[in-house]
Amino acid sequence: MSEIPVPDTEDATGVFVEHRELLFGVVYNILGGVADTEDVLQETWLSWSRRGPDGIDNPRAYLVRIAVNHALQRRAVVNRRRETYVGPWLPEPLITDEESAGDPALRTESVSLAMLVVLESLSPLERAVFVLHEVFGYAHTEIAEIIDRKPAAVRQLAHRARAHVHARRPLYEAHPRVRREATERFVRAALGGDIAQLMEILAPDVTVWTDGGGSRRQALRPVHGRDKAARLLSGYARRGGTGHLELRYRRVNGDDAAVLFEHDSPYAVIVLDLTPEGDQVSNLFVVTNPDKLTHVLKEEA
Numbered sequence: 001m002s003e004i005p006v007p008d009t010e011d012a013t014g015v016f017v018e019h020r021e022l023l024f025g026v027v028y029n030i031l032g033g034v035a036d037t038e039d040v041l042q043e044t045w046l047s048w049s050r051r052g053p054d055g056i057d058n059p060r061a062y063l064v065r066i067a068v069n070h071a072l073q074r075r076a077v078v079n080r081r082r083e084t085y086v087g088p089w090l091p092e093p094l095i096t097d098e099e100s101a102g103d104p105a106l107r108t109e110s111v112s113l114a115m116l117v118v119l120e121s122l123s124p125l126e127r128a129v130f131v132l133h134e135v136f137g138y139a140h141t142e143i144a145e146i147i148d149r150k151p152a153a154v155r156q157l158a159h160r161a162r163a164h165v166h167a168r169r170p171l172y173e174a175h176p177r178v179r180r181e182a183t184e185r186f187v188r189a190a191l192g193g194d195i196a197q198l199m200e201i202l203a204p205d206v207t208v209w210t211d212g213g214g215s216r217r218q219a220l221r222p223v224h225g226r227d228k229a230a231r232l233l234s235g236y237a238r239r240g241g242t243g244h245l246e247l248r249y250r251r252v253n254g255d256d257a258a259v260l261f262e263h264d265s266p267y268a269v270i271v272l273d274l275t276p277e278g279d280q281v282s283n284l285f286v287v288t289n290p291d292k293l294t295h296v297l298k299e300e301a
Contacts, residue, residue: 016049036077090117126157132146245260
């Protein structure tokens with residue numbers, strides 16, 4: 001009787017590590033959370049290590065297929081968890097500063113936090129197709145092999161996803177310099193308690209999303225309208241005025257953002273979504289859930 005070949009673990013590890021950054025980016029953009037992404041990568045590694053690279057012509061494609069299918073299975077777990085989540089749910093912010101270059105988890109393809117919020121409204125398959133095609137440039141025929149669907153079905157999924165996203169996201173993106181100036185102007189007004197300036201920079205139909213996960217004070221629903229948003233943000237102004245919060249500007253999911261620290265621990269990540277003109281805030285995302293701030297590391301002095 002012939003012996004069953006044992007996979008070369010060292011070789012399998014090297015191949016997996018080589019593609020880990022790509023796998024993290026794909027899975028994170030499908031799930032929106034780091035812990036879930038890490039769990040999926042662990043499942044991908046276990047599947048891969050049992051199989052090994054021998055006889056596989058394209059390990060990259062094989063690994064992406066494993067990771068995407070594990071991520072699609074994980075979506076069911078994420079959706080059940082969301083049913084009991086306290087208040088609005090926002091994706092976990094990722095610092096994408098250059099100083100994070102040593103950590104693949106923080107160096108993924110940059111999809112803005114606002115875009116990730118829109119992607120939450122897609123079906124799992126639509127989201128996977130959108131991420132693979134629009135973000136990572138996979139052809140529809142390649143995606144068909146990854147998710148085990150016919151190319152015609154993938155093209156239909158891609159069309160629906162793209163139409164949905166474009167209906168909710170403007171094609172125009174503000175220049176990074178404009179985003180940075182708007183972020184700084186907003187933070188000065190919000191933390192300084194300058195209501196007049198705050199009312200000027202907030203769009204009339206602005207929406208504020210606050211994700212505290214039930215652990216920190218938050219609005220239990222998105223707050224719509226400039227007047228209500230200004231009243232909500234005045235609470236941050238009072239807290240910031242006590243001197244307990246330290247402000248730093250960082251790049252979060254590829255965009256300039258404000259990060260507040262309290263006693264050397266991350267307290268909040270604030271990300272702005274601007275109007276097409278770039279002069280007012282159309283959406284404001286505030287993440288204060290401590291579980292979602294574990295990857296927000298304070299810059300060393």
